[in-house]
Amino acid sequence: MNQTVFAPWDDPGENPLIRFRNVTKRFGEFTAIDDLTLDIYEREFFALLGPSGCGKTTMMRMLAGFESPTEGVIELAGQNIAPVPPNKRAVNMMFQSYALFPHLTVYENIAFGLRRGNMPKNDIDDRVGEMLKLTRLEKFARRKPHQISGGQRQRVALARSLAKAPKLLLLDEPLGALDAKLRQATQFELMDIQEKTGTTFVIVTHDQEEAMTVASRVAVMDEGRVMQVDTPDKIYEAPNSVYVADFIGEVNIVEGKATAVGPSQYEVHWAEGQPPLRAASNKLFSDGQACHLAIRPEKIAITAERPEDAVNAVQGKVHDIAYLGNLSTYHVELPTGKIIKAQTANTRRISRRTFTWEDDVWISWSGTAGVLLDR
Helix, strand or coil, X not given: CCCCCCCHHHCCCCCCCEEEEXXXXXXCCEEEEEEEEEEECCCCEEEEXXXXXXXXXXXXXXXXXXXXXXXXXXXXXXXXXXXXXXHHCCEEEECCCCCCCCCCXXXXXXXXXXXXXXXXXXXXXXXXXXXXHHCCCHHHCCCCHHHCCHHHHHHHHHHHHHCCCCCEEEEECCCCCCCHHHHHHHHHHHHHHHHHHCCEEEEEECCHHHHHHHCCEEEEEECCEEEEEECHHHHHHCCCCHHHHHHCCCCEEEEEEEEEEECCEEEEECCCCCCCEEEECCCCCCCCEEEEEEECHHHCEEECCCCCCCCEEEEEEEEXXXXXXXXXXXXXXXXXXXXXXXXXXXXXXXCCCCCCCCCEEEEEECCCCCEEECC
């Protein structure tokens, strides 16, 4: 999705489709959602991302109408949806299990909700035909669910969910049952279908790669709170906390104390007898304030000699190597005992590695490669 064209969250004149306002949900003593305020816009593909038990499924169940907020208000298109029963909401939910009717054909599964809504037969035929075409299932219309593959069943469930043209489609771990390659292909299909229909999708996932691939924006959650809401590139490049930096992708975290050395420029004193590290940050740190420097492994270079112009360079020893085909990750042990991961792309076929275990190496990175965090 082209972020420059599609960014309603940056437009003060745009009204959100969904609004959570100070929503809290308790189950007895347990607080599943803790004073949550969040806006989701029309035509977004919005991802709720977090570990098990962080509250993302509870949020989705409140949108669907299976749970009600203990406090606060949820609005859909400007209306408080609490009094509206699930079957009267312009919302549909697709479950991880797909919940298809095994005795009905693909066609009948897709038509099921339309028939219950008393749609005229000709209109049902047209609408199911549209959905079969959209999900590329025309050839399978007469088959039963057990006669098609997992990926095709997933598309039947999607077609059935979209048949009634909901304003909002909720997807609960929709690709959990698919193998890795099929998941990847299906992620792009989902994005394509979402863009063609213009329906707002909200997906719940604990798979960070999935969230980063499909979503226009991602909400990273922890213990019932939203830690950061942003576009995937900002979540990755500019996390607002150690939790978010650590949850998305691989990261090195160096703890230290910050000292200002210029506008938005800091030195991080991180180890006795080691030169301070340089970092840029728009956040203000007072001198001596505890800080965390987060650096992604792919932003760290690994060399045999100290690079002459390196802003940050530390010597260490290769402790471990993970060869991942397209990448090699070197675990470099510093004199302090800390392990830093540095990643190199394997752009050529190599007969031997540049570095091997126990080699003395230098790791280096620029003054803007890391993100300085205060929590």
